[in-house]
Amino acid sequence: MMPPVGSGRRRRSRAALGLAAVGLAAVGLVLAIDATIWDRPVPRLLFGVLDESGHVATAALLLSAWATTSTRGLSRTFVVTALSSAILIDLDHIPNELFGTTILMRDTYRPYGHTMLTVAVAAACALVLRGARGNRMARAVAVGVLLHLLRDMATGGVPLLWPLERWTVAYPYPIYVALLTAAAMTLAAGGPRAVNPAMPKVGIGRVTRGTISHVR
Ligand SMILES: [Zn+2]
Secondary structure (H helix, E strand, O other): OOOOOOHHHHHHHHHHHHHHHHHHHHHHHHHHHHHHHOOOOOHHHHHHHHHHHHHHHHHHHHHHHHHHHHOEEHHHHHHHHHHHHHHHHOOOOOOOOOHHOOOOOOOOOOOOOOOOHHHHHHHHHHHHHHOOOHHHHHHHHHHHHHHHHHHHOOOOOOOOOOOOOOOEEEOHHHHHHHHHHHHHHHHHHHHHHHHOOOOOOOOOOEEOEEOHHHOO
């Protein structure tokens, strides 16, 4: 039986509103976290949990927007690896946080892992592992670290060019918020096509045969 005329459009509108709400909720979460942890003293453990939550929200939102616009989609392995990398890069804070040593951050605001060198090493691994499964994972690590740096550069900065330079590279926080908002809007704009009944039943964020589906 044919669906009623206009039902597909209504479904797409609802999907767009839903995705816009999810995207904007992620932006709101990041704003709330940053208003909490940067403007007042916060216990370090709570700070860490909230800041990592901000990193997850940032990376997930940008990866979702990317998946929406990508013609090939993003594999589950790629997404999981990128999200993990966007968190695990902060392990280089441990020597300073737990042992009080600045061995990994002498004269820099954040540790040496927070640099383009880390991204370059991951990218080099991807080149070496060309054609192998490890290639995809290495590319995901590079993307995950980049997404992490994107947030850190808006919240104090990173020694992006270390070891060449020890400068702290940063950019204005409102630009970060605008970027996240644009990603939320991209998600909403691309999402409705995912529920177009004329297309295969795949949707954004839904894992199908190991692949986070994409929308053309
Ligand atoms: Zn960091």
